[in-house]
Amino acid sequence: MTERLADVSQRIGTTRQLGAVVNAMRGIAGARAQQSRALLPAVRAFAEIAARAIGQARLLEAPGTAAASRTQATGKPGLLVFGAEQGFAGAFVEQVLDAAEAGFGDAHVFLVGTRSAVLAAQRQLAVDWHGELPSRASAIPDTATLIVDALYAYLGQAGAVPIAMVYPVWTVGRGVAVTRRALLPFDPKAFPVAAGTAGPLTNLPAADLIARLGQEYVFAQVCEAALEAFAAENEARMATMAAAKTNIDSKLTTLQALERRIRQEEVTAEVVELAAGARARN
Incomplete structure (x- = not known):
């Protein structure tokens, strides 16, 4: 009986330690989620300013100016997928990869997230470029810079192929939903001319200025x-x-409860x- 009680007590101690680890992981995840939420308004404001x-x-632009000719597309379309960097997130990793998997066969895939890359390898999905998500939200711009550089390097080889993004969005009460949106090629005509305002003062040709602003807008979208x-x-x-x-x-x-019952026994x-x-003595 004593050995059984010691075993149960040891299991209680181990369970409490596991609970402390889970609480710590939950706290870290909460802090990181809050940090990223705090940065999102600034990134969206930056994108609006660029637009x-x-x-x-x-x-x-001079009236009737024709759009700059684009390099002929010779490669596969690009697919930028944002997955998970680590585990312990339930079915999250599978959800994102399930939503993007159909596009892997016909695309040049850029996959962000180490845990997602492991799962993609297990599914024998071809990944052409792999990057990591940082452990701090403040390091996201550096990661976005690496991603954008990889995208433009591929466009230099493949020509003006379309590139789409697939990434998860978490909504309170509804959980994760996977979003797909077009990223490239950049089309200035998608941005309405600012009517009723004077053109900016600049030493750059209009086409160069728009191209550079377009790069900033794409960077903001990736961020x-x-x-x-x-x-x-x-x-x-x-x-x-x-x-x-x-x-x-x-x-x-x-x-x-088991410990109390054993003690009572x-x-x-x-x-x-x-x-x-x-009774024996009597």
Whole structure:
């Protein structure tokens, strides 16, 4: 009986330690999700500013100016997929990859996220470029720079092929939803001319100015997608850890009840032994 009680006590201690680890992981994920949410408004504001600037720069275009000729497309379309960097996020990794998997066969795939890259390899999906999501939201712009450089390097080889983004978005109460949107080629005509305003003062030709502003806009779009993916992964991890904590608390309650019952059985056994001894003496 004593050995059984010691075993249960040890299991209770181990379960409590596991609960502490789960709580720590949940707290870290919550802090990271909050950091990314705090940065998203600034990134979106930057994208809006770039979009307005492109509209103003279009005022400098000479009437009837033909669009610059693009390099003929010779390669596959590009597909930029933002997945998960780490595990312990439930079905989140599979959800994102399931949504993007259909496009892998016909595309030059850029996959961001180490855990997603492992899962893609297990599914024997071809990945042409792989990057990592950082552990801090503040490092997302550096990651976006690497991604944009890789995209433009591929466009230099493949020509003006279309590139789409696939990334997860977390909504409170509804969980994760996977979004797909076009990223490239950049089309200035998609930005309305800023009517009623004067054109900006610049020493650059209008086409060069618009092209540079377009690069800033694309960079902002990649930053936003990366932040959404970073936030979604950590929100999913928080939900997974919350479910794990509920299970751990239930298990701990069961073990504590078992410990009390064993202790009671030990007390009862001791009382029976004492009574038996008293009867034997009498």
